[in-house]
Amino acid sequence: MRRVCLTLPTHRACTGTIAAIAEEAADGAAExxxxxxxxxxDSSPAPVLAEHRQAVAALPASPGVTVHHLDEDEQRAFLREVATRSAGASADRLLELMLPSRVSYGACTNRAFLIAQALRCTSVHRRDSDSRYQYADGRPVFPLHQELTYLGQRADDVRQSATRSKLPPGSGDRRVAVAGGSFVGEMSVDVAEIRDLDPDTYGELVGLSLPEDCPEIWRNHLIDASFRGAGNGAFDRDHATLAPISPMRVDMCNIGFDHELYRRVPLPPAPDTIGTDYFLLHLTHDARLPGLQHNRHIVNFHTEERRTDAGFLAYQLRFAKFLLAKAYLNTVYARTAAAGDALLDTEGHITASTVAGFVRDSVSLDRTDVARRLDAVDRAYRRLGGRYTTVADALAGRRSRLLDEARDDMADFAHLMDHWEALTGASAEAGLAVTR
Known part of the structure; x- marks a missing residue:
């Protein structure tokens, strides 16, 4: 029987999402x-964790569905065993990269990848705590349907079932490595305010995420499309495009990965940095691996925490770190794009050592560009004024540390990549006890 992992990483209250994702799991098992x-x-504080435990206990039993609700102590115990099996003396460093003390969008998904290996799953499907499902004809529209239909299948075998196919020549024998949709509804509340306050400053900041050699005509289009998702359209019927997926067209709250991808290459574990968890999407696109882009979009919403002063500051610092990280990541993406099919071995799988070499080489990037980016962010926030001045002051007070972290995060990523296949192998050997 096919085994799959539907995962919800969270560090905040989301009992409604837990109930909804359990319904998606039940629907997928039945269909x-x-x-x-x-x-x-679950990395939530104790009172929220207790609420989540009650919500999980209240879930109705569903044939074919097994629930695993792991707090950080339980995750740490599993990861320590796996790291010790695979790396011995390096276990402590790997454990810190897998379960850092700060928020890491890449690390939480990497943990799901390792646990999925332990459960002998063939795919990982990620949802987020601040998302809901669309409804059509009174029923929720679950992305899992499209993900399970296409993931891991030979592209030519499922070409006819897609609405359209834009597969590159010669890629039909390759397996579908990723399936994803986007979100509808509100764009990111944090950057939406910047756009509303000063569109030019918004364009300047978002433009820092793009490659410097991006043609102007494309730059403006990409800036306009960033953080916007799929707009406000409602689901009417399925539209599925079989093609290498652009990272701009899908969202990590609505994504599924085949195990042949994630068991070879992890995500950057960079803490307090948005956007780095899109690394595998860039990689599969550049390697011309088949993907499935669908329109079963998640409904985006924002928790009240995001609207508080503390939540605002935390996100803006993560956004600024993302803009610094892109100095390094864009050099890697330029090389993966140039490599194209050469990223794959003879069986059509990513060659992890090649990618690790690109990441390691990026660490030696001249920090002048990174410092220039930080200066540009500082000026932009001071121009916005108000509470953005507080962000600029926080960035200025951490300037040296931020520059060091942007470089060190890439070195940590290269180190994790060097050990990743040993970690995924050790996870498969360790297994995971069934919790329900």
Whole structure:
């Protein structure tokens, strides 16, 4: 029986999302005859964790669905065993990269990848705590349907079932490595305010995420499309495009990965940095691996925490770190784009050592560009004024540390990549006890 992992990483209250994702798991098990492992990776504070435990206990039993609700202590115990099996003396450093003390969008998904390996799953499907499902004809529209239909299948075998195909020549024998949709509804509340306050400053900041050699005509289009998702359209019927997926067209709250991808290459574990968890999307696109882009978009909403002063400051610092990280990541993406098919081995799988070499080489990047980016962010926030001045002051007070972290995060990523296949192998050997 096909085993898949539907995962919800969270560090905040989301009992409604837990109930909704359990319904998606039950629907997927019933429709596809699959064994669905619903994995909730919970880093919430104790009172919220207790609420989540009650919500999980209240879930109705569903045939084919097994629920795993792991707090950080339980995750740490599993990761320590796996790291010790695979790396011995380096276990402590790997454990810190897998479960850092600060928020890491890449690390939480990497933990899901390792646990999925332990559960012998063939795919990982990620949702987020601040998302809901669309409804059509009174029923929720679950992305898992499209993900399970296409993931891991030979592209030519499912070409006819897609609405359209834009596969590059010669890629039809390759397996579908990723399936994803976007979101509808509100764009990111944090950057939406910047756009509303000063569109030119918004364009300047978002433009820092793009490659410097991006043609002007494309630059303006990409800036306009960033953080916007799929707009406000409602689901009417399925539209599925079989093609290498652009990272701009899908969202990490609505994504599924085949195990042949994530068991070879992890995500950057950079803490307090948005956007770095899109690394595998860039990689599969550049390697011309088949993907499935669908329109079962998640409904985006924002928790009240994001609207508080503390939540605002935390996100803006993560956004600024993302703009610094892109100095390094864009050099890697330029090389993966140039390599194209050469990123793959003879069986059509990513060659992890090649990618690790690109990441390691980026660490030696001249920090002049990174410092220039930080200066540009500082000026932009001071121009916006108000509470953005507080952000600029916080960035200025951490300037040296931020520059060091942007470089060190890439070195940590290269180190994790060097050990990743040993970690995924050790996870498969360790297994995971069934919790429900």
């Amino acid at each position: 596809f005859g699959a064994e669905i492992h619903l994995l909730i990776l």
